[in-house]
Amino acid sequence: MTQAPVLDVKQLKTSFFSADGEIPAVDEVSFSVNKGEILGIVGESGCGKSVTSLSIMKLIPQPPGKIVGGEILLNGEDIVHSSEKRMREIRGNEVAMIFQEPMTSLNPLFTIGNQLIEGIKIHTKAGKKEAFQRAVEMLKLVGLPRAEQIMHEYPHQLSGGMRQRVMIAMALSCHPKLLIADEPTTALDVTIQAQILALMKDLNEKLDTAIVLITHDLGVVAEVCERVIVMYAGKVVEEAPVIEIFKNPKHPYTHGLLESVPDVREKKERLYSIPGNVPKPGSIRKGCRFAARCEFVHERCLSDTPPLYKVEGADQHTVRCFLHESGGAASG
């Protein structure tokens, strides 16, 4: 794969400034997304996964938040220092986002058609009729029945699953190369979730849109993603192809996370549980962020921050843990 990645995030650092000082929500996070790839970002609440995605869209509320360092290369263009005017062109055309709660992301006062056409007209030179046609096509593409009728309906007339389909249609209407999906199925029921995941996978193949899927559900990751990064307290702790991460998790946190999920297929006598609580962002400044909850903790973990190491004998697998030092430091 020599092709330049669609998205290349390098050492991204996003902080929030409060009365207590700087709180780094995302701390030197690096990853890339290739063309047509589905990358999963997994982590628990407060690990910085949503802040990462908002940083890429440059939607971090400022103040109190600010991207304080690093680069975000979108199709080779560094957008960290782009003007707001340029960002408006980029959002929708090159990168689009869908959110967790489809009801709050749609305006209840406008029809579905209105909202879809608005985006299309802003980003392309399409006229009213053309934009309408395109909106209907998009609704059909995301598998909504009676697309023409839905154009004239309001968000409250649709169910949760249908609204999320509308959101996907809206996000993809200008054919962005990258779609960021922040917990797109968390608010949906399992049977509807299965439908939406199937749709996203299908569109990924059809349109060759790269997807960054942010989720806390490891089942969802296993189902749709090709590569996974695991985040903990603002840092990437492990990155690997999806099969590798489930078969051979290296970081104690990833391991604990996988073990603590109850499985529908088999009944474990007792669930594994990671002791302690998810740390508040910014509460740990020194050493490995997971040290306080880790069963393999040793002195060094408390004083030094481990870099990313390559995992021996595995391709594209990196882990931030001193236990795997023998693999050598990973580049980048």
Add this chain to the structure above:
Amino acid sequence: MAEVLLEVNQLKKYFPINGGVFGKRVGEVKAVDDISFFVNKGETLGLVGESGCGKSTTGRMLMRLIEPTDGKVLFEGKELTNLSDGDMRKMRKEMQMVFQDPFASLNPRHTVEKILEEPLIVHGIGDKEERKKRVKEMLEVVGLSSYHAKRYPHQFSGGQRQRIGIARALMTKPKLIIADEPVSALDVSIQSQVLNLLEDLQEEFQLTYIFIAHDLGVVKHISDRVGVMYLGRLVEITTAEKLYEKPLHPYTNALLGAVPVPDPTLKKERELLTGDIPSPSNPPSGCAFHTRCRECMDICKTERPQLEEIEPGHFAACHLYKKN
């Protein structure tokens, strides 16, 4: 034969829909429509279903936090549905509830001590000294420390708050705990801590649980028997092993198939359920699931299937298994 602790007979809840100029009753939402089941002493009964299937309404009706429209609830053979409010309050000493959102269910202006003490005051248990002692004991039991008693809910994390919620439910030494989505607001690593705690407490205090959740993995883990609900009706109920290994009802089958499995090597051919859940104010005729069912027959559209024992201990409401 195990002793039955709770029996539910043909329980119904219809919420009125008022509309028009004079606010007349124009229809009703059949939130829970004729369900019957029992819970044995010391077991965990899981109730699963998608949003709007009536699982939470059922849980609340058992406590009479929502008044049932019709039907009976028998607790240790005693009917709850015709008790006066005062008598019902006394009964709640024996049955307690744990809620989903541990923040919304704890008063932010009260210290943990006050929150935990309140059930004892309401039921007139012990004097001041004894109550304080019991609060401290209970905090230790659920894995917190006695010095936490003086703190306020906002000083705790989500998992700790849920522990407080559980401690409060246990204060009166109840026999039955109804847990309504107790872990769905928690992170994965915290969720497993709380599930383990619930299991430990069950053993220690011989508790009976009714565990309401939408996560099929969690329900399988904790339950002895599981009931599946769809649009206010119980479609299948049996032991956890049987339900997950050999589901009878097509809906159960589809629901299990839709759960994402944390194993990327397993590329399963799943049957996707098409369409959405119909509105409970206007449920389909006959079997409520017939609009989305692949096995739908003519009879399903007209006649509502009854919950029948298909195999010993395995009940399902589906015409496919009707004995001729």
